[in-house]
Amino acid sequence: MTMRLCERLKAAPVLPARAKAAQILAKDLIDRLHDPEAAEALAAHVAGNERSAALVAGLLAHAPFLTQIMRQDPSGLLACLTEAPEARRDALLADVARAGAAAGDAPELMRLLRRFRRSMALLIALADIGGVWDVETVTAALTATADIAVRLATDHVLRQAADLGRIRLSDPADPGAGSGLVVLALGKHGAGELNYSSDIDIVVFFDPEVAEAVGVAEPTSFYVKLTQQIARIIQERTPDGYVFRVDLRLRPDPASTHVAVPLPSAYAYYETVGQNWERAAMIKARPVAGDLPLGQRFLKDLAPFIWRKYFDFATIADIHAMKRQIQTVKGHETIAVAGHNVKLGRGGIREIEFFVQTQQLVFGGRRVALRGPRTLEMLAELTREGWITPTARDELAESYRWLRTIEHRLQMRHDEQTQTLPKAAADLEAFARFCGYPSTAAFGKALTAHARRVEGHYALLFEEGPSLASEAGTLSFTGSEIDPQTLETLQKLGFRQAQTAAETVRGWHFGRRAAVTSPRAREVLTELTPALLVALGRTADPDGALAHLDNAFVRMPAAVELLTLLRSQDALLTLFAEILGSAPRLARVAALHPHVLDGVIDPAFGQAALDSDALERRIRGVVGSPPPSVEEGLDRLRDAARQENFLVGARLLSGVYPAQAAAQAYCAVAEACLRVAFTDTRAAFSADHGVIEGAQSVVLGLGRLGAGELTPSSDLDLMLLYDRPEEAGPSDGRRSLDPVTWHVRFTQRLVAALTVPTRRGTLYQVDMRLRPSGNKSPAATQFAGFEAYHRGEAEIWEEMALTRARVVAGDPELAARAETSIRAILSRRREPAKVAAAVAQMRALIAKEKGEKNPWDLKLALGGLTDLDFLAQYLVLAHAADHPALLVRDTLSVFAAARAAGPLAAPDAAALEEAARLIGDVQLWQRFTVEEAFDPAAVPARVMTRIATSVGRPDIKVLRAELDEVRAGVRTIFNRVLGVARSG
Numbered sequence: 001m002t003m004r005l006c007e008r009l010k011a012a013p014v015l016p017a018r019a020k021a022a023q024i025l026a027k028d029l030i031d032r033l034h035d036p037e038a039a040e041a042l043a044a045h046v047a048g049n050e051r052s053a054a055l056v057a058g059l060l061a062h063a064p065f066l067t068q069i070m071r072q073d074p075s076g077l078l079a080c081l082t083e084a085p086e087a088r089r090d091a092l093l094a095d096v097a098r099a100g101a102a103a104g105d106a107p108e109l110m111r112l113l114r115r116f117r118r119s120m121a122l123l124i125a126l127a128d129i130g131g132v133w134d135v136e137t138v139t140a141a142l143t144a145t146a147d148i149a150v151r152l153a154t155d156h157v158l159r160q161a162a163d164l165g166r167i168r169l170s171d172p173a174d175p176g177a178g179s180g181l182v183v184l185a186l187g188k189h190g191a192g193e194l195n196y197s198s199d200i201d202i203v204v205f206f207d208p209e210v211a212e213a214v215g216v217a218e219p220t221s222f223y224v225k226l227t228q229q230i231a232r233i234i235q236e237r238t239p240d241g242y243v244f245r246v247d248l249r250l251r252p253d254p255a256s257t258h259v260a261v262p263l264p265s266a267y268a269y270y271e272t273v274g275q276n277w278e279r280a281a282m283i284k285a286r287p288v289a290g291d292l293p294l295g296q297r298f299l300k301d302l303a304p305f306i307w308r309k310y311f312d313f314a315t316i317a318d319i320h321a322m323k324r325q326i327q328t329v330k331g332h333e334t335i336a337v338a339g340h341n342v343k344l345g346r347g348g349i350r351e352i353e354f355f356v357q358t359q360q361l362v363f364g365g366r367r368v369a370l371r372g373p374r375t376l377e378m379l380a381e382l383t384r385e386g387w388i389t390p391t392a393r394d395e396l397a398e399s400y401r402w403l404r405t406i407e408h409r410l411q412m413r414h415d416e417q418t419q420t421l422p423k424a425a426a427d428l429e430a431f432a433r434f435c436g437y438p439s440t441a442a443f444g445k446a447l448t449a450h451a452r453r454v455e456g457h458y459a460l461l462f463e464e465g466p467s468l469a470s471e472a473g474t475l476s477f478t479g480s481e482i483d484p485q486t487l488e489t490l491q492k493l494g495f496r497q498a499q500t501a502a503e504t505v506r507g508w509h510f511g512r513r514a515a516v517t518s519p520r521a522r523e524v525l526t527e528l529t530p531a532l533l534v535a536l537g538r539t540a541d542p543d544g545a546l547a548h549l550d551n552a553f554v555r556m557p558a559a560v561e562l563l564t565l566l567r568s569q570d571a572l573l574t575l576f577a578e579i580l581g582s583a584p585r586l587a588r589v590a591a592l593h594p595h596v597l598d599g600v601i602d603p604a605f606g607q608a609a610l611d612s613d614a615l616e617r618r619i620r621g622v623v624g625s626p627p628p629s630v631e632e633g634l635d636r637l638r639d640a641a642r643q644e645n646f647l648v649g650a651r652l653l654s655g656v657y658p659a660q661a662a663a664q665a666y667c668a669v670a671e672a673c674l675r676v677a678f679t680d681t682r683a684a685f686s687a688d689h690g691v692i693e694g695a696q697s698v699v700l701g702l703g704r705l706g707a708g709e710l711t712p713s714s715d716l717d718l719m720l721l722y723d724r725p726e727e728a729g730p731s732d733g734r735r736s737l738d739p740v741t742w743h744v745r746f747t748q749r750l751v752a753a754l755t756v757p758t759r760r761g762t763l764y765q766v767d768m769r770l771r772p773s774g775n776k777s778p779a780a781t782q783f784a785g786f787e788a789y790h791r792g793e794a795e796i797w798e799e800m801a802l803t804r805a806r807v808v809a810g811d812p813e814l815a816a817r818a819e820t821s822i823r824a825i826l827s828r829r830r831e832p833a834k835v836a837a838a839v840a841q842m843r844a845l846i847a848k849e850k851g852e853k854n855p856w857d858l859k860l861a862l863g864g865l866t867d868l869d870f871l872a873q874y875l876v877l878a879h880a881a882d883h884p885a886l887l888v889r890d891t892l893s894v895f896a897a898a899r900a901a902g903p904l905a906a907p908d909a910a911a912l913e914e915a916a917r918l919i920g921d922v923q924l925w926q927r928f929t930v931e932e933a934f935d936p937a938a939v940p941a942r943v944m945t946r947i948a949t950s951v952g953r954p955d956i957k958v959l960r961a962e963l964d965e966v967r968a969g970v971r972t973i974f975n976r977v978l979g980v981a982r983s984g
Contacts, residue, residue, distance in 0.1 A: 005081055013055075015061055022046075029074075101152070150185070180214060204227045205295075270302060339421060351458040402450050540946035541943045548588070562590070596646040667710045675808070698811060826877065843870050868915060
């Protein structure tokens with residue numbers, strides 16, 4: 001059309017109450033102009049053209065940014081009003097193309113581009129607000145502005161590099177041709193739908209082979225610098241302003257890649273870990289600068305990633321989750337007027353875009369016509385293809401145009417990239433007038449109508465999906481950058497290192513963990529992430545919990561099973577989060593072997609009673625009777641132990657078990673595994689070597705296993721005893737062995753069954769050094785030799801160890817004899833003074849060799865578990881001859897028996913019992929929450945607090961003070977009891 005803009009004006013902003021266009025023009029524009037001729041010409045035009053006067057006055061009243069441009073360039077304003085807008089647009093584009101190509105240096109080009117953008121901004125605003133151009137024409141003009149800016153900047157830096165001898169250009173008039181550089185526009189820029197004050201999303205790739213051919217020495221460094229120079233030319237603020245803000249973060253995995261990415265790396269990324277939101281982004285990708293044919297080939301080769309061959313309905317759930325995350329993030333769960341976001345809020349522009357893009361991604365693999373970048377064109381195509389109704393097309397198109405118009409009005413006021421309506425009543429009233437509405441009420445009515453209509457169509461497409469955890473607030477990880485509000489929410493949830501937490505989660509979405517790269521895993525992860533982070537935030541150590549989960553993803557081949565299970569059970573998610581935050585050992589087990597969580601769902605999980613026989617039956621049921629093979633049996637035994645030990649830890653964490661019950665349960669699992677391993681190992685060994693006629697054997701558990709006080713990291717102290725008839729000969733198998741060799745090798749085979757790493761990991765660490773003569777003696781001890789040794793050769797420390805010995809596996813007859821023999825050995829009369837001296841000497845030796853100053857090493861610390869255990873063992877050895885009730889194995893029971901029998905004063909016994917409970921419980925929680933040596937400086941404060949509260953103390957300071965006091969009391973009693981005994 002050739003008609004002048006002023007002749008085609010249809011609309012103008014509503015002026016403030018009692019304001020007149022002539023007064024506003026005189027006061028705010030014409031009287032301020034320094035150029036008398038320009039002022040006179042402009043005054044003459046508006047005096048004779050009421051529509052021009054109303055339009056310009058409306059801009060002066062409501063848009064400070066446009067006001068500034070009109071004051072700077074009144075001649076340009078007059079040209080816009082008195083020329084055909086299409087002709088002026090084309091002239092501005094042609095002029096800047098010609099001048100930009102001839103620019104001698106970067107500052108000259110930057111000045112040209114900024115003044116060009118300012119002229120285009122004014123023209124587009126006048127044509128838009130005046131109702132001369134529709135939304136499509138407006139966005140096309142804005143896109144053309146961005147296109148030529150990027151192209152001129154790219155051509156300039158390529159020419160500059162060629163002048164310096166860093167690249168050979170095949171055609172100086174077209175520097176991008178054959179350069180190996182590809183600049184893609186994405187988002188609304190790529191689609192030709194750019195908004196008024198938008199950033200421009202560009203992605204830069206380069207071909208390393210082409211780079212070598214055109215003489216580029218170091219391609220990555222070269223193209224990265226070019227990209228940075230292009231961005232600087234376009235976005236750096238100068239006295240003339242800026243052209244566009246440049247966003248380079250839509251490239252593959254922006255946190256770990258350069259701003260220019262090699263094409264082979266880009267292909268590999270998209271084909272392996274590209275996400276649905278990146279597929280949606282690439283729908284709108286368009287080469288705009290550099291080697292345009294190379295860019296077209298790249299997009300063509302990338303088509304299989306963007307357009308799946310088969311209908312991809314899982315994409316709907318993933319993109320719907322992205323949309324609902326954005327709503328949760330931005331706080332636009334409801335439609336409002338004041339403060340409403342016309343892009344991200346309900347019924348906004350993003351819903352229309354998702355409505356279109358989702359169906360493009362689902363059906364575009366089969367329907368080439370659905371692969372276009374423009375929203376309105378694809379609405380029409382979806383109708384032609386029969387996927388949506390003409391009514392849906394028309395209503396969504398009308399609302400899209402209206403919402404985009406409002407978006408532009410918001411951005412024209414201050415040249416800000418915003419889509420949020422003003423909150424203050426006066427500001428909202430003024431904005432409504434700027435949009436041509438007489439009042440806020442009229443504007444609000446129109447907004448609500450459009451938003452509800454869009455929301456209705458969107459809901460029909462997606463129906464109702466599961467809601468995100470609303471209490472999470474702002475949590476979004478699907479885009480190209482970390483949202484600042486997301487960081488605030490993570491901090492509120494309890495993450496001390498919110499930036500690290502956000503990068504960790506974004507890393508999952510960017511495919512940095514193989515376990516969550518499958519489409520199904522990403523879909524479930526997108527849905528689960530907010531609830532997962534809320535649950536982790538409630539744990540003792542949210543940052544540590546998230547790190548443990550991330551480390552688990554590193555080791556896991558696939559996470560779908562775990563994520564699906566967690567999504568299906570709220571209680572399970574809460575427990576799993578607590579495990580991650582408080583029990584890294586359990587967390588690793590659950591992550592690598594999600595099936596262990598099945599037991600938590602079982603109603604029997606909440607039962608505190610321990611049934612050892614049922615436990616052994618469960619383990620035997622897993623292992624098989626007999627197992628399919630030795631190797632399979634070992635694997636299954638480890639699986640069964642892992643499951644049962646996990647349940648013990650989970651019950652401890654959930655409060656089903658107190659600490660002492662958990663210690664006993666860990667022992668029960670170890671005993672059951674020992675009995676199964678003993679039976680299966682002996683059967684396999686006998687199949688190879690036969691049996692010794694009449695021989696029997698048992699396994700003694702000593703130390704914490706014998707006392708029923710195992711922790712999650714305890715070794716098993718074991719001793720194997722055997723007996724045989726004196727006349728017994730070699731075994732009767734095909735590979736016969738003499739009795740001693742048979743039992744030694746069987747013992748070695750049994751220890752290997754417990755300790756050897758298999759495909760399923762390790763079972764236990766075993767310590768056999770408590771057998772007679774320790775490592776100097778054979779691995780298996782003959783029963784008669786055991787008795788003889790303890791009749792004459794055993795030292796006090798060996799008899800101390802025997803106070804906790806009990807049979808945990810083996811033949812019943814020998815088991816009974818062994819228990820009787822041990823009881824007899826411990827019941828022998830000894831001189832208390834000699835026992836006390838030996839115990840005190842041994843305790844001093846341990847303190848000298850291993851120290852006793854670390855207050856958090858509750859085993860070795862002064863007054864800690866070693867003092868308590870040694871004191872109990874002294875009481876047994878010194879007084880069991882007169883008080884058989886002392887022949888119990890765990891320390892607490894010894895003190896209780898000593899109080900009842902008399903060797904220990906009641907106050908001392910009560911103090912020691914309380915100390916044993918507290919110190920034992922704290923140590924178990926230490927081992928449960930921290931795998932390595934316990935260093936309070938390295939343990940998060942919330943974990944320390946968790947330990948304190950688990951044993952009934954309000955915080956770690958109170959616990960530390962009480963432990964110090966209790967240990968001092970233990971050492972006092974220790975010294976008094978042993979000192980009195982020695983002096984007596």
